[in-house]
Amino acid sequence: MKVEFIDRHKHEHGVQPICEALEQTDAAIAPSTYYAATARPEARRTIRDRELTEQITTIHAENYGVYGVRKVHAELKR
Structure with a gap:
């Protein structure tokens, strides 16, 4: 769910700023985690x-x- 959110908004804001904004919430995600999730094949x-x-x-x-x-x-x- 977090990855889909970042995918929808990364063209407007970029991955790093979105991840920084999410740090202070329960939905925190590291940029490396996002990139790993998008690179791995579907289960x-x-x-x-x-x-x-x-x-x-x-x-x-x-x-x-x-x-x-x-x-x-x-x-x-x-």
Whole structure:
């Protein structure tokens, strides 16, 4: 969440000033941490979660938005 915030505003203010402004808050983040987070590849869990979310959204929409957790889960297992 912090990384996305910095990504949205770094073109206006720069990474270093944003990190300095966040130092005095609960959302403090070092510039090196930001750069490390942007350089590392996306986790397999994150990729899988995104795929499942798309499948769940599709199943729910195809069934007129009335399928609940149990039916969506059963459909995913099929």
